[in-house]
Amino acid sequence: MKKFLLLLITLITFPFTVQAKLNVVASIPELAALAQAIGGERITVSSIAKANQDPHFLDARPSFVVSLSRADLLIHVGLGLEVGWLPPLLTQSRNGKIQPGNPGNLDASTGISLLEIGAAQDRSGGDIHPMGNPHYWLDPRNSFIIAQNISQSLSLLDAEGKSYYQERLSTFQTQLKSKLQTWSSQIEKMRGKKIVSYHRSLNYFTAWTGLNVVAYIEPKPGIPPSSKHVTYLQQLIGQEKVTAIFAESFYPHKVPEFLSQKTKVPLIIFSNSNDTQGAEAYFALFEKLLKEMNEAIK
Amino acid sequence: MNHRKLSFGLCASLLLGSLLPSPLLAKTTSVKELTEEVRQLKKTVEKLSTLIETQNKRIEQLEKSGSTPQTPTQVVKSKPSENLSDEQKSSQKNSETEAVVSSQSENETPAQNYGQIGPWKYPKKNNLAYKLLPDISLIGTFTTAYFSEDPGEVGHDPSRTGFNLQEIEIAFQSVIDPYIRADVYLAFTEDHIEIEEAFLTTLSALPKGLQFRGGKFWMPFGRQNPKHLEQWDFINDMIINRRLLGEEGFNEFGIEVSYLFPTPFFLQLQAVMSNGETETNFDGERKGDFAYSARLSGSGNISQNTTLLAGASAAFGYNNSGPGNATNLFGGDLLLKWKPSTYKGILWQSEYIYRRREVPLGMEDEGGLYSYLLGNWSRRWSAGLRVDYLGLPKNEDRIFRVSPMLSFRPSEFFRLKLQYDYTDQEGLQPNHAAMLQWQFNMGPHGAHQF
Structure with a gap:
């Protein structure tokens, strides 16, 4: 009987002893990868948006409510990127820990200086984020700050692991620094090279690489290209001697592919990987972008 | 930035202090020599004050260029530069002054700060104000x-x-x-x-x-x-x-x-x-x-x-x-x-x-x-x-x-x-x-x- 009781107690408490790890939910895979890089073994990480999904227009699913209801920390991009789907999910999650204003709710843009703040006074220019361009994770230098934010939040929620997180943070920052040094020779060749991008999502990437975005495939953010605009782009690409066309994998490929075919300018379709396991997953995104861009220059 | 101001002030006062005793010693020397010395002293003081002014200006500018009072930024900012070689440090300094220049110009192209190693602040006026109104639609x-x-x-x-x-x-x-x-x-x-x-x-x-x-x-x-x-x-x-x-x-x-x-x-x-x-x-x-x-x-x-x-x-x-x-x-x-x-x-x-x-x-x-x-x-x-x-x-x-x-x-x-x-x-x-x-x-x- 005693043995049975003991077994029962372990069975009941088992889920709690295993659940000692912090449960981190990120809105996009890049933030999940960075969280994994800092949190290491002390956390479990998942991303709401998957690699091939547009984080602006995610289709809210009931399963998101379930994962948010169990999260200890929610890391989101902020600046209105997730406004189309995250707020009602947060309310439905009934999870006080991750509501805005609590240590479990991390707006990863905290402390990053942003591009295009107050760029739009109304929506006549398309769907622009008035608080600033939210695609800041595409400049790897911003990850010094994002990683720092994540480390601070994790340390707040899990004081025991503070030194662990700090150690991993400095490891990550050293890694990032050496990566940046490796990449600096590659981006040297890119300075001033002209590109066309689908959405205004590469502005941080170009701030880092010195690439010059001469046009967007979307005439205005959130507005799909008209045939007139495509003709205009086709001319412009020839005139401006554009080196490459960039598009995220979740945008329709038809127009970028058409432009690439007509103008013989290489098309770079990129997506973040579904792999959210640490720094390498985050770096891989840039490795791919730089590699393809360098091939395009050749 | 404040400790720089402080140390500079300390330096200046030390300098002044070392110069001060000399007119006291000149009691025995002629008036001519005395006036000459006073003139030199005046010059030095003038030099120092202009130096202080330019330094203050520079400090102000630097403070302006990094105006977001976010602690995480500052904490990280100091870190990566520590381990960099002198050459990289100087290049970072250069681009920092570049940032000061570009924050004053209206037309910024993102390419101005390309290639930097370490966290970066995009030259930008930060005029974000949080509203307390509800969302009205x-x-x-x-x-x-x-x-x-x-x-x-x-x-x-x-x-x-x-x-x-x-x-x-x-x-x-x-x-x-x-x-x-x-x-x-x-x-x-x-x-x-x-x-x-x-x-x-x-x-x-x-x-x-x-x-x-x-x-x-x-x-x-x-x-x-x-x-x-x-x-x-x-x-x-x-x-x-x-x-x-x-x-x-x-x-x-x-x-x-x-x-x-x-x-x-x-x-x-x-x-x-x-x-x-x-x-x-x-x-x-x-x-x-x-x-x-x-x-x-x-x-x-x-x-x-x-x-x-x-x-x-x-x-x-x-x-x-x-x-x-x-x-x-x-x-x-x-x-x-x-x-x-x-x-x-x-x-x-x-x-x-x-x-x-x-x-x-x-x-x-x-x-x-x-x-x-x-x-x-x-x-x-x-x-x-x-x-x-x-x-x-x-x-x-x-x-x-x-x-x-x-x-x-x-x-x-x-x-x-x-x-x-x-x-x-x-x-x-x-x-x-x-x-x-x-x-x-x-x-x-x-x-x-x-």
């Missing part, structure tokens, strides 16, 4: 319609051949404090204003999984009933919702308790106690004739892109056909959604509602269903086909309706819908209707529950 829905026979005013459906205002909805939404949020929706129709919904929702401070909602709201009965006009996939409401839940829908003052089960999949129970003020169903005249409703819904992901949502709803209350005459409502709904991307997807939604009313001469049973398919093949275009059927179990009031619909969405905030309705009602001529709806959205009100 307005959604206007107008419809031009043709009916072979005008249906008359029913809920928010278009009522006549010609131009119709279906609704102008104004929404105020805000978090109130760390514990609750509030959502208020006012509806303006052609001849009246109503409080469509106004409720509080708890955000935290309750046992895990529990949530309270209080105020006036659409009862969580089925999938169509709680939806606002702008969330409807078709121009008009479903026949069963109009006929069995009330012309204006099932919307009452009350309190809801809902519970999210700690299951690995989504499972939620909602229970509502409300006033019982819905015509024909729950308008019992006795004091305390409340209405009680409940809904259990579950959902799982069949694959990465496919979601299944199933729900069962029930409601109980008293009608005004006689004291103590009860009304019972039962409903079941099923949603299957395949959404591989923002630009492509198919949705299939069906719902069955059954009503049993106690009336003076016995029981009145009515039931019906709707089912529709909705597909989108681009960001802007989608099309749907809906079938409505009333008369399950068999009833004299059998109605059948089929509605194809085409929707065009130029942007996230503007939508056009074109719909044709063929209605066949027992004992009546078939009715044809064609409708064009346009709907605009001012303000931030974008997100809704799934």
